[in-house]
Amino acid sequence: MSAPLEQTAAVAACGIDFGTSNSTAGWSRPGQRALLALEDGKLTLPSVIFFHAEDAHVSYGRAALADYLEGHEGRMMRSLKSLLGTSMMDEHTEVAGRAVPFRALLAQFIGELKRRAEGAAGQEFNRAVLGRPVFFVDDDAAADQRAQDTLEDIARRAGLRDIAFQYEPIAAAFDYESQISREELVLVVDIGGGTSDFTLIRVGPERARQAERRGDILATSGVHIGGTDFDKALSLASMMPMLGLGSLLKSGREMPSSHYFNLATWHTINLAYTKKAWAQITELHRDAADRPKMERLQNLVRERAGHWLALQVEGAKIALSDADVAQIDIGRISAGDTVTLHRAELDQSIDGLVNTVEQTVARLLVDAGITAAGIDTVFFTGGSSGVPLLRERVLALTPQARCVEGDLFGSIGAGLALDAQRKFA
DSSP states (O other): OOOOOTTOOOOOOOEEESSSSEEEEEEOOOOOOOOOOTTTBBOEEEEEEEEEEESOOEEEEHHHHHHHTOOOOOOEOOOOOGTTTTGGGEEEEEETEEEEEHHHHHHHHHHHHHHHHHHTTTSSSOOOOOOOOEETTTTOOHHHHHHHHHHHHHHTTOOOEEEEEEHHHHHHHHHHTTOOOOEOOOEEEEEEESEEEEEEEEOHHHHOOSOOGGGGEEEEEEESSSSHHHHHHIIIIIIIGGGTTTTBBTTBBBOHHHHHHHHSGGGGGGGGSSSHHHHHHHHHHHHHHEEEEEEEEHHHHHHTHHHHHHHHHHHHHHHHTSSSSEEEETTSSHHHHHHHEEEEHHHHHHHEEEEEHHHHHHHHHHHHTTTTOOOOOOEEESSTTTHHHHHHHHHSSSTTTTTEOOOTTTHHHHHHHHHHHHOOO
16 A cells, blocks of 8 residues: 655655656665556556546556457547657547547646656655657757647646656666666667667766766767657558558559558557548448458458557567567457568568668767777667667677666666756755
8 A cells, every 4th residue: 555645755856757658757765666666566657548438437557458458438549758749739639529638638647647656655746857858859959849848838737846857868877877886888779669869978886976967978869760660660561451551442543541551650540430531441442452451441440449459560569579470360350360470571661760770879979979899888778679670780880889788668767766866856
């Protein structure tokens, strides 16, 4: 049972890693684990909300995913962080028959994250260091700043009063620094759900005692590519063709692709469920040269199983990080059918994305004026940093460096907690 909140406690500040796929919160105290348990003793809370249609109940995290997969009527939303920096951030979406601003949905999730952290800590948090990618928006400084300002406004709506920001890969470096006994030059590779971020930083026990660390940071960079982009690429290459992508109409023209791109992208899946989309899909079914594939698409939309399929693709991607073959059971939309995916298919589908990540890291080293031989350690964090092709390409740039895998889902949150202690204590 959680301890009661201590309203009058001394300065207490937390670190919050609001992630595209998973979120964490941490509170740094001597001799204790920084990360706080957020759901059934687990340190991560999947960044998912499910709004039940039959009542006003809202579920979060693993419970939200379970409610959706069990077939409860309602609306599931995931990857909300991906909206920051986009025009959709100022729009509304329909939830339980009413128009709700996307800003309000993000504030609702972050507010729940804050409440769970407080319940686990027995301590109210009004001060926090929030993690942010190096770039919310690539190649647009003004839009990037608007995205941070939007997140700050949302965090205040959720009940946080004093807010600071830290780049996510720098936070991961602080976590790594707390575990080493000598000075190192570290390349932090943080591949999250929505972005890939990199920092070249000097860390060590003596440096950890300094409040100001700007001089230790040699370079930072990032690109708006992450695990959800890998999921989308794999889905478009291997799953959407099973539903008609790339097939022909009776006229000989290729099937329009917009519905498939919506279904392969987490935050646009619900667009495939509108009356307009259904009318278009029905018309395409009549004009299709390969009707069985379109019937699978109709079944998927009729069952509102887009998020289910996206979860199957994500699971296959994760499985292919450790195995050469993975299977997806698509019986829910095509009775008795399975799809077999191979590591080579994953590699081929994400090759262009990984090339961009590789080039971004190479430019970072050039900009910092550091040769590969000067790097002591490559520190991997983020749930998608375990993708074999990506790790292989990055390590090829730094062949002499030691490879260290951090807590793929917790290093950033733990580092943000350390930073919060330094900034606010």
